[in-house]
Structures are given as structure tokens and as C-alpha cells.
Amino acid sequence: MTQLWNVTYTWRLRELMARDGMHATSDIIGPLAEHGITLSTSQAHRLVTGTPERLNLSVLAALCHILAVSPDELIDTDTQLIGSRLRAVGTTGEKPRRTPRTPVIRPVRAQVHRPDDQL
Template sequence: MRVVKYHWNLRQLMADRGLYATTDLLPLLADRGIELSASQAFRLVTGTPERLSLPIMAALCDALACEPSELFEPYAVAAKARTRRAAGETKSSPADLKRPTPARIVKE
């Protein structure tokens, strides 16, 4: 199985164009009809978004004069093969487990 991930390059594209503060992006997006708060812009620039609307993507590409493929680069990695275990089975094999010693009841 393959897992698809992506590199988010917004910060690098901004730096290439001389935009170093996350708030530098706000007027560029506002000129294109996208109103974001300073905290939303900060998260967009410093993080890797899981969801992004197409109007914001289009505004970013227009403001930074780039293509979507420059903004994010998808790549695939091989996922670890998962093995199935029977119900109640633990990570160690049953042969590795020691049985508890039975308690002895002593009358005094």
C-alpha cells in the first residue's frame, strides 16, 4: 500500500519573493477577495494545511505568480505492511508469556 503525502512550499515561495512576515500575505490575498485573519495566515504559512479551499489556492497562486505544482508537491511513500492478529493476541507470542504462579493458602 502507498501513502500519499505532500510538501507545502508556501513559506519558501514567499521568501523567494521577498515576503518574510506572514502578515505580508494578507493584503495580497485581500486584493483577490480572500479575507484571512492574522492567525489564519500564520497557520497557512507556518503549517501544512490538511484542507484548503480552491479560491484560496487560486489567490495564492495568483499573488505569488506560481503554479499549484510549485505551491505543493505530492509524493508517495510505501506504508508498512500491517499484520493481523487474532482476537486477544498480544504483540509477543503466547510461548513467550509466563503463566502466573498459583497462590498458596496457608492456615494458621
Template sequence: MMKKMGFVWNLRRLMAERNMFQTTDLVPQLAEHGVHLSREQVFRLVTQPPQRLSMETLAALCGILECSPADLIEVRAVHRQTAKPVASGEAADRAVAPSSRSVRVWRPEGL
């Protein structure tokens, strides 16, 4: 089993706890801290975990939300099972059949 580190991005939750429900609320506040991001960039920052985050942006968010980086980012261990090589004869045995459901086809009269 391979151990990998992941994280949970808590920006949206921290904003809600401070009655900030619009992503656009952050745009002027970030600008006051010297971080100039477009509305679209701020929307992505709030709604998706960032792949990269500048220290200036992190510091600005912490200042705006009066929190620490640990409040914004929760690091967690993610356990993933590594796939074992499968012998060619075993591959067919492990194939999963597609799910089936009954379907009724209606045809117009006269066809």
C-alpha cells in the same frame, strides 16, 4: 508495506524567494484577491501544511506568488511499514529499555 501519499507545503519558501518574510504581508494581498483571512489564519497557512484548502485561497496564492499549484504542493509517496501482530510472549522481548545516565545528587551538609 503500505504506500501512502503525502505532500510538502512550499508556501514559506516561495514567499522568501519573492522577498516576502512576514506572514502579515499576505493578508492584504489575499484580500485583494477576494480571500479574507485573519492574521492568525494566514500565519497558520504559512507555517503549517494545511489540512484543507479552498480553491479560492489556492488560486489567490498562485496569483500573488505567480506560481502554479504544483509549485506550492509537492506530492510524494510515503512508505510506511505496517506493524505485524506480536505474540504475547514476544512483546516483552521487544521492549526497549529506557536510556540511563549517571546522576549525582548533592545533599546539604548536616542532613
């Protein structure tokens, strides 16, 4: 039986920036530049106001250092079991063997004709 999980996460960058007195989305650009990460104003805005689906580990490490937090404080995760499903039984990973009665199935080349062609 395979368990199915729902994983949710909350991006807390804006909250942690406000805690440290950084209230504008562009306030993070300078500290990130000191860590060798260059972001445009629009990229910084998306990073602060949105929830990133993908995040470069260098950016994550720099944000954690700037805000003096660990990744689990920056990204709050929650996991809930939503159900389970049965796993296939009897499969060993081997290819099924053909019996002498099992015909070999081969592809047949298609023949395409134009409407004006004679058959």
C-alpha cells in the same frame, strides 16, 4: 490485489513567499484581500507556518496567482508504494442466497428489568 500507497506532501508557501520578499506571515494578507479573500493575522500565520489539511480552492488559486506559481510548485507531493493486500475473491455484489436449511435469523426484543422487579 489492491495496492497500498503512502502519499506525502510538502507545503512550500513560506519558501515561495521568501523568494518574493515576503518575510512576515502577515505579508500575504494584503495580496489575498485584493483577491477577495479575508484572513485574520492568526489564520495567515497558520496558513504560512503550518501545512493545511484542507484548503479552499479559491485560496489556492489566489496564492498561485500572487506567487506566480502552479499548484504543483506550491504543493510538492510524493507517492510511494508501501504494500498490497489481497482482494476478496468470489464476490459478485449479489446478496448470498439462503438455502432451505439456512434458518431465518430475526432479532429478539430485549426485556430489561429493574433490580427490584419480580420476574
